[in-house]
Amino acid sequence: xxxxxxxxxxxxxxxxxxxxxxxxxxxxxxxxxxxxxxxxxxxxxxxxxxxxxxxxxxxxxxxxxxxxxxxxxxxxxxxxxxxxxxxxxxxxxxxxxxxxxxxxxxxxxxxxxxxxxxxxxxxxxxxxxxxxxxxxxxxxxxxxxxxxxxxxxxxxxxxxxxxxxxxxxxxxxxxxxxxxxxxxxxxxxxxxxxxxxxxxxxxxxxxxxxxxxxxxxxxxxxxxxxxxxxxxxxxxxxxxxxxxxxxxxxxxxxxxxxxxxxxxxxxxxxxxxxxxxxxxxxxxxxxxxxxxxxxxxxxxxxxxxxxxxxxxxxxxxxxxxxxxxxxxxxxxxxxxxxxxxxxxxxxxxxxxxxxxxxxxxxxxx
Amino acid sequence: xxxxxxxxxxxxxxxxxxxxxxxxxxxxxxxxxxxxxxxxxxxxxxxxxxxxxxxxxxxxxxxxxxxxxxxxxxxxxxxxxxxxxxxxxxxxxxxxxxxxxxxxxxxxxxxxxxxxxxxxxxxxxxxxxxxxxxxxxxxxxxxxxxxxxxxxxxxxxxxxxxxxxxxxxxxxxxxxxxxxxxxxxxxxxxxxxxxxxxxxxxxxxxxxxxxxxxxxxxxxxxxxxxxxxxxxxxxxxxxxxxxxxxxxxxxxxxxxxxxxxxxxxxxxxxxxxxxxxxxxxxxxxxxxxxxxxxxxxxxxxxxxxxxxxxxxxxxxxxxxxxxxxxxxxxxxxxxxxxxxxxxxxxxxxxxxxxxxxxxxxxxxxxxxxxxxxxxxxxxxxxxxxxxxxxxxxxxxxxxxxxxxxxxxxxxxxxxxxxxxxxxxxxxxxxxxxxxxxxxxxxxxxxxxxxxxxxxxxxxxx
Numbered sequence: 001x002x003x004x005x006x007x008x009x010x011x012x013x014x015x016x017x018x019x020x021x022x023x024x025x026x027x028x029x030x031x032x033x034x035x036x037x038x039x040x041x042x043x044x045x046x047x048x049x050x051x052x053x054x055x056x057x058x059x060x061x062x063x064x065x066x067x068x069x070x071x072x073x074x075x076x077x078x079x080x081x082x083x084x085x086x087x088x089x090x091x092x093x094x095x096x097x098x099x100x101x102x103x104x105x106x107x108x109x110x111x112x113x114x115x116x117x118x119x120x121x122x123x124x125x126x127x128x129x130x131x132x133x134x135x136x137x138x139x140x141x142x143x144x145x146x147x148x149x150x151x152x153x154x155x156x157x158x159x160x161x162x163x164x165x166x167x168x169x170x171x172x173x174x175x176x177x178x179x180x181x182x183x184x185x186x187x188x189x190x191x192x193x194x195x196x197x198x199x200x201x202x203x204x205x206x207x208x209x210x211x212x213x214x215x216x217x218x219x220x221x222x223x224x225x226x227x228x229x230x231x232x233x234x235x236x237x238x239x240x241x242x243x244x245x246x247x248x249x250x251x252x253x254x255x256x257x258x259x260x261x262x263x264x265x266x267x268x269x270x271x272x273x274x275x276x277x278x279x280x281x282x283x284x285x286x287x288x289x290x291x292x293x294x295x296x297x298x299x300x301x302x303x304x305x306x307x308x309x310x311x312x313x314x315x316x317x318x319x320x321x322x323x324x325x326x327x328x329x330x331x332x333x334x335x336x337x338x339x340x341x342x343x344x345x346x347x348x349x350x351x352x353x354x355x356x357x358x359x360x361x362x363x364x365x
Numbered sequence: 366x367x368x369x370x371x372x373x374x375x376x377x378x379x380x381x382x383x384x385x386x387x388x389x390x391x392x393x394x395x396x397x398x399x400x401x402x403x404x405x406x407x408x409x410x411x412x413x414x415x416x417x418x419x420x421x422x423x424x425x426x427x428x429x430x431x432x433x434x435x436x437x438x439x440x441x442x443x444x445x446x447x448x449x450x451x452x453x454x455x456x457x458x459x460x461x462x463x464x465x466x467x468x469x470x471x472x473x474x475x476x477x478x479x480x481x482x483x484x485x486x487x488x489x490x491x492x493x494x495x496x497x498x499x500x501x502x503x504x505x506x507x508x509x510x511x512x513x514x515x516x517x518x519x520x521x522x523x524x525x526x527x528x529x530x531x532x533x534x535x536x537x538x539x540x541x542x543x544x545x546x547x548x549x550x551x552x553x554x555x556x557x558x559x560x561x562x563x564x565x566x567x568x569x570x571x572x573x574x575x576x577x578x579x580x581x582x583x584x585x586x587x588x589x590x591x592x593x594x595x596x597x598x599x600x601x602x603x604x605x606x607x608x609x610x611x612x613x614x615x616x617x618x619x620x621x622x623x624x625x626x627x628x629x630x631x632x633x634x635x636x637x638x639x640x641x642x643x644x645x646x647x648x649x650x651x652x653x654x655x656x657x658x659x660x661x662x663x664x665x666x667x668x669x670x671x672x673x674x675x676x677x678x679x680x681x682x683x684x685x686x687x688x689x690x691x692x693x694x695x696x697x698x699x700x701x702x703x704x705x706x707x708x709x710x711x712x713x714x715x716x717x718x719x720x721x722x723x724x725x726x727x728x729x730x731x732x733x734x735x736x737x738x739x740x741x742x743x744x745x746x747x748x749x750x751x752x753x754x755x756x757x758x759x760x761x762x763x764x765x766x767x768x769x770x771x772x773x774x775x776x777x778x779x780x781x782x783x784x785x786x787x788x789x790x791x792x793x794x795x796x797x798x799x800x801x802x803x804x805x806x807x808x809x810x811x812x813x814x815x816x817x818x819x820x821x822x823x824x825x826x
Contacts, residue, residue: 004550007799011553014803018810019379022371055366055407062371066814076811084569084773087766090815104759105580152582152762233815 026065033230035276038064073233092232095149099228104152114361115166132348135170141184173206185239188226193313194242200317209321215244257289282312288333289341297323302347308357331363366407368609394516401519412483431507446497454490462684485525496532522613526606528624528644542618552615559608564809567602584757588746597774632717634698686737
């Protein structure tokens with residue numbers, strides 16, 4: 001009898017206690033660990049109740065704003081990996097001191113979409129204006145991590161070969177041979193700027209221009225918890241962001257066209273360095289169009305670079321080889337509008353994309 | 366709303382329990398009914414009126430059946446109850462299936478109705494039919510209080526995923542039920558066990574199944590691994606849900622019958638169906654098979670009876686051909702056992718188990734498919750007819766990733782723990798039981814707060 005009373009009282013306190021916390025002490029509206037806004041309490045109306053949207057939004061709210069959610073997520077992640085001995089948690093795994101995400105399925109439809117978008121750009125703007133058109137693929141860090149550690153993995157060699165065939169009108173620049181796992185952040189998907197100067201030199205050489213490889217290393221005075229850090233929900237030491245500067249970069253002029261209107265800015269955006277994703281400090285992160293002008297260049301060559309987020313940390317390392325670099329991200333600007341921002345006559349054109357984006361390319365417009 | 370969710374555990378349940386405990390006895394059913402309507406409306410705001418309409422119609426028909434019991438009008442009202450309840454089920458669940466097959470057979474293109482299936486309609490339809498049929502048979506009196514009858518049908522612990530509780534089984538408890546710390550404590554223990562089975566085991570195994578379905582890197586052994594994981598997922602999901610329902614019932618003063626009894630330890634398919642989804646099997650036995658004559662007819666008629674029941678059992682699970690084939694597959698096996706070899710397989714300890722596990726594995730490949738075409742592909746994959754390799758990279762990874770969950774699942778699907786119960790271990794268990802249950806509740810909360818994989822398997826039922 002006594003045991004039954006204790007069981008009842010313990011669970012009543014536990015359930016009612018958590019319930020009170022849910023109502024009066026929900027988690028904050030922004031998750032630092034996941035770097036995203038969490039759901040807010042949904043609007044109550046006859047419409048939202050009758051169509052069920054209130055209920056589904058409330059379920060998201062109750063789950064995302066659960067008190068001490070990060071603690072509970074961490075309990076779950078540790079239980080899954082240490083008690084159930086699972087090798088991944090929510091598709092993320094830790095190996096060789098890195099966190100990575102399982103990505104083992106090739107998506108032919110997405111590859112085809114990328115192929116079609118690139119062909120459109122080539123035929124609309126580039127063909128007949130320049131022969132210097134280059135293509136490079138940055139493999140995900142799984143390329144160096146997954147198979148070695150027994151995780152399912154895309155066949156990156158085959159994937160890159162297939163993409164090369166699809167864009168055979170471009171000259172391919174292989175960067176895979178220069179990559180090792182330390183070139184990537186341990187908690188993030190991206191590569192580290194200070195580790196890819198050799199890649200910048202190689203790309204420059206292949207495009208027939210000299211790229212400087214001497215820089216001063218500057219360490220961001222803030223720990224960098226990469227995108228995987230919060231998703232895996234396990235205590236993982238943060239990275240540090242190192243960004244490179246030299247006289248050329250200090251004197252270069254960066255112009256952003258965030259809304260189509262030119263606005264002068266910085267190569268390294270310190271405001272974004274303090275934001276939810278510090279990697280966005282490189283060329284201000286998500287930016288449809290920007291130009292970097294190097295008035296001290298020894299050449300009048302221009303580069304037009306189609307890229308994803310990996311290009312943000314690479315583009316500054318190519319500045320010394322060009323008088324002007326126009327950086328375009330067709331996830332944020334329609335391909336049909338590109339002509340207003342770039343002059344392709346006799347320019348070098350580089351398409352450089354990660355396998356992650358090429359395999360999920362629907363965002364390319 | 367589902368039990369394995371933060372809104373249910375920490376918003377709905379505490380409020381309902383609180384109200385239920387503080388209101389006087391005569392209002393307890395009203396609190397249960399109101400909370401059950403909210404529970405149902407949470408997922409089906411529009412269809413709550415369909416459910417209440419079905420209850421109202423059968424409430425009136427139940428009274429009329431009783432009033433005219435013994436004369437032909439009772440039969441008319443009973444037929445009306447069947448037509449109304451099964452008509453709603455047929456319209457909402459099966460209309461598009463029939464239209465699709467009609468179009469396929471005739472080459473016509475009759476527009477599909479594209480009606481969303483009301484959650485739990487198969488469960489509550491069978492519950493309410495058990496009431497009107499039992500009133501017709503004179504086994505129970507018609508319920509004169511609408512709130513009491515509606516409470517029985519809508520009772521949230523068993524509303525959307527069973528067990529299929531018969532009116533006759535809880536008739537007395539609907540009028541008078543007792544509450545005690547003993548029952549509440551037992552209910553808490555049962556509920557947390559069921560929640561853990563669903564969230565920790567079924568959902569983790571469900572991740573394995575989802576990974577298998579999403580990859581193109583399949584192999585023969587991967588198909589087998591998937592089927593084993595899927596069998597365990599469905600078992601822990603469904604039996605976990607039944608445990609939660611039984612546990613909640615105890616907390617609220619009801620005693621629901623058991624729905625699962627370690628089905629995978631069976632030595633024949635006949636035994637398997639005595640242990641799997643017991644409330645459904647017994648419903649078909651008592652309300653379809655026996656009224657059709659059951660075993661007390663000639664062999665041909667008995668065969669017809671068996672196949673009708675198993676056709677209906679398959680069809681009850683979903684409006685797809687693979688469910689019908691799944692039901693008939695069991696019909697064939699049960700017939701073969703009945704007429705030829707059941708006693709032989711049950712005699713052999715090892716062979717009987719292998720026989721049951723092998724045949725149920727094949728059945729789950731059919732059951733888990735989205736269509737008959739997919740079912741053929743799944744079964745083909747298990748036997749290597751798709752030209753697949755024996756192993757693949759994804760298979761090896763999946764074994765490494767889920768081996769312990771599979772081992773725990775296999776052990777937990779048997780009553781092996783009962784063998785470990787000695788007076789000494791029982792004492793230890795009595796001491797650690799409460800902390801273990803607390804840890805399990807917090808763990809499941811962690812899984813739910815993470816927003817981890819949490820499928821709802823009963824959408825077809």
